[in-house]
Every structure is written in structure tokens, then in C-alpha cells.
Amino acid sequence: WMPAAALATAANHNVKQISVIGAGLMGAGIAQVAAHQAAVRVQLVDTSQAHLQKGESIILASLKRIFKKKSADAADAARQTDEVMARITLSTSTEQSAASSDVLVEAIVENLEAKRRLFRQLDAAAPAHAIFASNTSSLPIADIAAAVSATRRAQFAGLHFFNPVPQMKLVEVIRIGETQPQVFETLLALTKAMGKVPVSCKDTPGFIVNRLLVPYMFEALRLVERGDATKEDVDTAMKLGAGYPMGPFELMDYVGLDTTKFINDGWYQSGKGLQGSKLTEPSPLLDQLVADGKFGRKSGEGFYAYG
Numbered sequence: 460w461m462p463a464a465a466l467a468t469a470a471n472h473n474v475k476q477i478s479v480i481g482a483g484l485m486g487a488g489i490a491q492v493a494a495h496q497a498a499v500r501v502q503l504v505d506t507s508q509a510h511l512q513k514g515e516s517i518i519l520a521s522l523k524r525i526f527k528k529k530s531a532d533a534a535d536a537a538r539q540t541d542e543v544m545a546r547i548t549l550s551t552s553t554e555q556s557a558a559s560s561d562v563l564v565e566a567i568v569e570n571l572e573a574k575r576r577l578f579r580q581l582d583a584a585a586p587a588h589a590i591f592a593s594n595t596s597s598l599p600i601a602d603i604a605a606a607v608s609a610t611r612r613a614q615f616a617g618l619h620f621f622n623p624v625p626q627m628k629l630v631e632v633i634r635i636g637e638t639q640p641q642v643f644e645t646l647l648a649l650t651k652a653m654g655k656v657p658v659s660c661k662d663t664p665g666f667i668v669n670r671l672l673v674p675y676m677f678e679a680l681r682l683v684e685r686g687d688a689t690k691e692d693v694d695t696a697m698k699l700g701a702g703y704p705m706g707p708f709e710l711m712d713y714v715g716l717d718t719t720k721f722i723n724d725g726w727y728q729s730g731k732g733l734q735g736s737k738l739t740e741p742s743p744l745l746d747q748l749v750a751d752g753k754f755g756r757k758s759g760e761g762f763y764a765y766g
């Protein structure tokens with residue numbers, strides 16, 4: 460089911476195809492809601508077939524969950540899944556994909572240099588009208604946008620989704636000084652066509668949600684590191700005492716421990732107003748898990764083990 464008004468809105472802004480670069484937890488989710496809810500064509504890009512297949516399997520599992528609930532008939536659910544999947548093309552060629560897209564959403568690793576390198580490539584390959592957006596959790600949008608030409612910077616913004624993308628209703632839309640009003644409007648329309656609720660915020664570390672959520676996660680880490688409570692009791696306490704759907708350790712496993720560490724360490728090193736702050740001091744407990752390759756759910760183990 461697609462809301463006709465939302466569809467019309469995306470189409471009115473001439474968004475017919477989007478490229479999503481990075482087929483991990485977030486890229487897969489963004490590709491899914493674009494193809495399903497907004498009904499636009501999607502090119503999902505990653506560095507290898509193996510990464511693309513992983514992304515595709517995340518999308519398939521999620522669509523299966525959604526259509527199983529909506530349709531009692533298995534054949535009908537399969538047909539609806541196929542319809543969405545037919546709008547998604549997998550690609551290892553960033554340039555080829557960029558050349559035919561109207562909006563490019565970057566969802567690769569949380570690393571400024573990697574994102575800048577990618578956007579430089581995209582700038583050379585994408586059509587002049589294409590809008591560029593980053594799903595970064597914590598990096599300044601202006602610092603990423605500095606990698607592209609001045610004309611493209613006018614078409615650059617932050618488009619920050621939440622995990623799991625098909626379930627979480629929010630998208631933070633972040634303008635930089637150069638972002639043209641019609642680019643911002645197009646991104647708002649696309650967000651709504653994807654079935655999401657947009658909020659806007661200045662280009663400050665963590666925007667709204669992560670500026671509050673990440674220090675909370677690190678306070679939970681420090682609490683356990685001091686030996687004040689176990690991680691299990693902290694998780695139970697925050698679920699039953701504060702009504703959160705997941706405790707902070709479950710949530711860090713869900714977000715990815717590597718990503719959680721990249722976010723916080725980046726702020727500790729150079730985050731505006733957060734550099735060297737007590738609030739962003741790295742956690743030895745988290746560092747050890749990441750060093751051991753325990754990245755949370757996506758790698759099978761983090762604070763907890765997953766079957």
C-alpha cells in the first residue's frame with residue numbers, strides 16, 4: 460500500500476531514482492523504504508557482491524515480516540515482495556549508479572575521509588541536478604560537503620535515518636549554509652513519501668537524537684565499568700523503569716559497537732563543544748569488544764551473543 464499523495468509529492472520533485480551507497484544495516488533499510496513506500500527506483504551500491512547480498516537479505520527478511528502481517532495469503536505476500544524487489548538494482552559501480560540518479564544517499568562507514576572520498580567520486584559522476592545526502596550519525600555535514608564543488612554544495616544536506624529504518628518513523632533533515640531551499644523541500648517530500656516524519660536541526664554534533672542518546676550510552680558504560688551494576692541490570696532498569704524498548708547495552712549491540720565507537724571517538728577528538736569532554740571520554744569496555752571484532756548483532760556477538 461502506498462499513499463497516493465505521498466507518491467505524487469516525490470514524483471512532483473522529480474525523484475525517480477535514488478542511489479543508496481553502502482548496503483549495510485542502514486543502506487539496506489533506506490533502499491527498502493524508498494522502493495517500498497516511495498515507490499522510486501533504487502540502486503543499492505557496495506564494494507563487493509558479498510556486501511550487496513548481505514544488504515539484499517536484510518531487505519528480504521524485513522519485507523517478509525511486513526507482508527506476512529499484511530497478507531494472509533503466502534503467494535500474495537511473495538508477489539508484493541517481488542514487486543518491491545523489482546525496483547531495487549544491486550551494483551558495485553558507484554559511478555554508473557550515480558550517473559542515472561536524482562538523489563544520492565550515502566550510508567557507508569562512519570569515517571570522514573572515506574565519506575569525502577566517496578562524495579568526490581560521486582560529484583564527478585552524477586548529473587548536475589542530483590541532490591547529495593549523507594546519513595552520517597555524527598560527522599558535520601559541512602565537513603563532508605567540503606569535498607564537493609561549490610555548486611553541488613548547494614544541493615547537499617544531511618538525511619539521518621534511524622535503525623531499524625522500516626520501523627523507526629523519524630528522519631532528521633540537516634541543512635548546511637549553502638543548501639538551497641528547494642533541495643531541502645525535495646528531501647522533506649521524499650522523507651514523507653517514505654512514510655517518515657522529518658524534523659530539522661542545525662548542523663551540530665549528533666543533531667538531536669544522537670546528541671542525547673550517545674552520551675546516555677556512554678554513561679551506561681561508565682556505570683558498569685565502575686562496577687555499580689551489571690549490564691543486564693542496567694538494561695532491565697531502563698526498560699522497566701524508564702519505558703525504553705531496549706536497554707542501552709542491547710541498543711549499542713543493535714546500532715553496532717564499531718559505529719557507536721566511531722561516533723563517540725570522533726567527538727572526543729574533534730567534536731564541536733565535545734572535544735576532550737568528560738561526556739565523550741572513550742570506554743575501555745567498548746574498545747576491547749571492538750578490538751575483539753565483537754560488533755554487536757551484525758557480527759553475532761557484542762555485549763550479548765546472538766544465535
Ligand code: CAA
Pocket residue numbers: 520521522524525528595596620621622623624625626627668669672704705710714
Ligand atoms: N523490518 C520490518 N519490521 C520490523 C523490523 C524490521 N527490521 N523490526 C521490527 N519490526 C516489526 C515487527 O515485525 C513487529 O511488528 P508488529 O508489532 O506489527 O508485530 C514490530 O516491529 C515490533 O518488533 P518485535 O516484536 O520483534 O520487537 P520489539 O517490539 O522489541 O521492537 C524494535 C523492535 C522496533 C527494534 C524496538 O525494540 C525498538 O524500538 N528499539 C529501539 C530502537 C532504537 O532506539 N533505534 C534508534 C537507534 S539510534 C540510531 O539509529 C541513530 C544512529 O545514528 C546510531
Ligand code: NAD
Pocket residue numbers: 480481482483484485486504505506510565566567568569570573577594595596597619620621622713714715718757
Ligand atoms: P554497516 O557497517 O552496517 O554498513 C556499512 C556498509 O558500507 C558496508 O556494507 C560496507 O561494505 C559499505 N561501504 C564502506 N565503504 C564503502 C564505499 N566506499 N562504497 C560503498 N560501500 C561502502 O554500517 P551502518 O550501521 O549501515 O552505518 C552506515 C552509516 O549510517 C554510518 O555513517 C552510520 O554512522 C550511520 N548510521 C548508523 C545507524 C545505526 O544504528 N547503525 C543509524 C543511523 C545512521
